[in-house]
Amino acid sequence: MIHFKREGGFAGLSTSKEVDETDLPENIRKLLKKLPDVKTKTGKSLRRDGFKYTIEVEVEKKATQYIINEEDVSEAIAPLIEYLDALPMKPSS
Amino acid sequence: MCNNSVFCQIVPPFLSDKDVKELDVQFRERRTIKSDLEAMPAVAFLGTKRVKRFIYDCTNTIFQQLKLVRKEGGAKVKDKSVNTAYDYAGIIRTYFKKKLKFNSFDGNGSDMIFNVHYGENYNNAFWDGDEMTFGDGDGDSFLSFVNSLDVMGHELGHGVIQFTANLDYEKQPGALNEHFADVFGTAIKQSALKQDAKTADWLIGDTIVGPNFPGIAIRSMRDPGTAFSGDPQPNHMDNFFGGSDDHFGVHINSGIPNRIFYLASMEITTQKATRIWFDALKQLKYNADFKAFKKAVVASTTKAEKSKSVGKGSVLKIAGAFKSVGL
Numbered sequence: 498m499i500h501f502k503r504e505g506g507f508a509g510l511s512t513s514k515e516v517d518e519t520d521l522p523e524n525i526r527k528l529l530k531k532l533p534d535v536k537t538k539t540g541k542s543l544r545r546d547g548f549k550y551t552i553e554v555e556v557e558k559k560a561t562q563y564i565i566n567e568e569d570v571s572e573a574i575a576p577l578i579e580y581l582d583a584l585p586m587k588p589s590s
Numbered sequence: 591m592c593n594n595s596v597f598c599q600i601v602p603p604f605l606s607d608k609d610v611k612e613l614d615v616q617f618r619e620r621r622t623i624k625s626d627l628e629a630m631p632a633v634a635f636l637g638t639k640r641v642k643r644f645i646y647d648c649t650n651t652i653f654q655q656l657k658l659v660r661k662e663g664g665a666k667v668k669d670k671s672v673n674t675a676y677d678y679a680g681i682i683r684t685y686f687k688k689k690l691k692f693n694s695f696d697g698n699g700s701d702m703i704f705n706v707h708y709g710e711n712y713n714n715a716f717w718d719g720d721e722m723t724f725g726d727g728d729g730d731s732f733l734s735f736v737n738s739l740d741v742m743g744h745e746l747g748h749g750v751i752q753f754t755a756n757l758d759y760e761k762q763p764g765a766l767n768e769h770f771a772d773v774f775g776t777a778i779k780q781s782a783l784k785q786d787a788k789t790a791d792w793l794i795g796d797t798i799v800g801p802n803f804p805g806i807a808i809r810s811m812r813d814p815g816t817a818f819s820g821d822p823q824p825n826h827m828d829n830f831f832g833g834s835d836d837h838f839g840v841h842i843n844s845g846i847p848n849r850i851f852y853l854a855s856m857e858i859t860t861q862k863a864t865r866i867w868f869d870a871l872k873q874l875k876y877n878a879d880f881k882a883f884k885k886a887v888v889a890s891t892t893k894a895e896k897s898k899s900v901g902k903g904s905v906l907k908i909a910g911a912f913k914s915v916g917l
Contacts, residue, residue, distance in 0.1 A: 506714045507741065507795070508808045509768075509822075509841020543719030545748040545759060545767070549837070568718075 499529070500553040501581040505567075507546045514584040518554070521580075528577035529554060532563045535574060544568050550578055639699030641687075643679045645672050648708040654723055655705065671736045675704045675724070678742045685743070685778045686750065689861065690868050695749030702746070706736055715741055717748035731803045738797045739782055740775035747774030755874040762879040764840035769847040770871055776811055777864040787855035787863075793817065811852045814845025825849045827880075827916030846915050847883065853911035854887075858900050866890045866900070866908075884912050 499518055504511040518526060532552060547567040554561050570578055642662035646655045647669070659672050666673050679702055686692045693699040703721035712725025715735035722745040724735040735741055748771050751757055757767040772794055780790045794817075795808030805818020814823035823845030824830055830846070831839035855863040870886035878886070891908045894900045 504835050505837065505841070507716070507735070507744075507841075508713075509836045509839075511835045542759075543752065544716055545718075545752075545771070546714065546716040546745070548714065567716075 498555040499581070500551075500555065501584070502551040503548055503582055504551075505547060505549045512582075512586060514581055514586065516581070516584055518556075525577055525580045528574055531573050531577075535563065535565055535569060535571065537566070537569050542566060542568060550582075552578075552581065639693065641683050641694040641699050642701045643676055643683070644701060644703045645675050645679075646703065646705045647672065648705050648723070650707050650710050650726070652709055654708070654718070654721060655703065669706075671706045671724075671726070671734055675706050675736050675742070678736070678739050679704055679746075681739065681782050682743050682746050682778055685781055686746075689777075689781065690865065692750065692868075695746055696753040697750075698753075704742075706734075715745055717745045717752075719752070720749070722746060722749075727798065727800060729800060731800045733798050733800050735798050738795055740772075740779040740794050741798060742775075743778035744771040744775035744794065747771035750774065751871065754872050755878065756876045757874065757878060758876055759840060760837040761839075762843070763877050764837050765843035766847060766874070766878060766880070766883055768840045768844035769851070770867065772809065772811060772844060772848055773851055773864060773867050777860055780860050785860075787852070787860045790860065792852055809841075809845070809848065811848040814849050823848075825915065846917070847880065849915050850911045850917070853914060854908050857907040857911070858904050862894070862900050866894055869893070880917055884917050887912075 499516050499521070501514040501516075502511060518529070521529075532554070544567065549567065550565045550570070552563045552565070554563075565574075565578070643660075644658060644662070645660040647657045647659045648654060649656060659669065660667055660676050664676075683694065683702065686694070694702060700720070705721060705723040706726075708723045708725050710726075711728035713727055713732045713735075715722065715724045722742070724742075724745075725732075727733045727735060748767070751767055751770050757763045757770070759767055775794055776790065776792060780786065783790075792812035793807035793810055796806055799805065799807060799818075803818065805821065807817045809821075809823060810817040814825040815821050817823075822831065822842045824843065825845055826849075827846060831842040833839060836842055851863060851867065854866075857863075858866075866887060867890075869890040870883070873886045873889065874882060888905060888909055891900065891905045895902065895904050
């Protein structure tokens with residue numbers, strides 16, 4: 498299972514989405530493997546009102562979480578975030 | 591597949607493959623340098639340098655400073671967003687210089703850079719260390735973020751904050767960072783519309799919400815928590831947000847100081863309150879919490895009362911505004 502969360506932005510709103518990994522298109526699923534390579538810039542970020550993304554990949558009850566600031570989104574993983582962000586909202590529990 | 595996309599890019603037709611590669615390298619190098627910058631407090635608050643405006647079109651990509659479409663003194667262009675950004679930038683520049691004696695975002699007359707048409711259907715605007723960037727919105731929840739003087743004033747306000755107190759961007763200092771940006775946004779809007787505290791709507795982002803946005807604005811400074819259905823802003827310390835979302839609630843808990851500013855403005859006028867707030871901002875440390883904020887505002891009001899720039903009894907009125915939200 499993939500849990501996706503976007504927070505921050507000018508409005509400061511949080512949205513959560515989730516999707517089964519097997520439901521992802523092949524090209525998007527491949528991008529999950531690139532998440533460990535995302536480099537976070539050192540030093541204090543000066544971006545204000547930017548988005549922050551959290552992607553949690555859960556495989557056999559073991560979850561790995563990746564937190565990515567908008568300015569650290571590389572072109573390599575941009576399509577993954579774009580895809581997850583466009584998913585329908587998770588129903589509120 | 592580029593529906594509702596933030597990142598998908600259309601390479602502008604005037605750029606060759608080589609140009610795109612070089613641009614990408616330059617862009618990433620510049621971003622790295624920017625993220626390593628430690629902002630220095632401004633020393634001179636009113637440089638004599640003439641601040642120039644530069645408006646760039648991102649052409650719906652995520653490249654900033656891609657195509658210069660209008661610069662200082664340049665004629666109007668066909669693109670409405672470009673002209674709006676240029677005109678609003680002029681109003682904001684004049685406000686800071688004339689009303690707050692602060693030249694540009696750094697107090698030292700640096701040029702102002704605005705990027706418009708960022709991303710595709712991008713529902714956001716941000717300050718990035720030395721420039722501002724605005725999305726067009728998706729036309730559904732949000733319209734163009736350029737279409738709001740308070741939003742543009744807010745973003746440039748983040749620059750002013752960076753070069754004065756340089757407040758942290760999480761927890762209470764972060765909420766104050768967002769609060770001061772809203773103060774600048776509403777003060778500039780009220781000044782431009784010739785409004786005062788009693789006639790203003792105190793809304794932030796009311797002109798950028800789209801037809802399917804569930805409310806009238808992004809924030810209400812008068813009544814935090816009422817701008818839209820599900821608005822999470824508290825208006826009192828009793829409802830302080832203690833979660834970790836949004837950098838520990840920077841856009842959420844800013845509702846508390848926003849309410850204080852509204853109450854203070856009702857007592858002494860928005861323009862006088864803004865001057866006091868700006869004076870307080872220059873005294874704050876990067877890690878200031880709400881308690882330190884209160885101390886600085888009360889000290890600045892005391893100074894203003896002594897110099898007779900505000901009426902007798904103003905200190906008590908301002909302290910009362912803090913007390914009414916539980917501070």
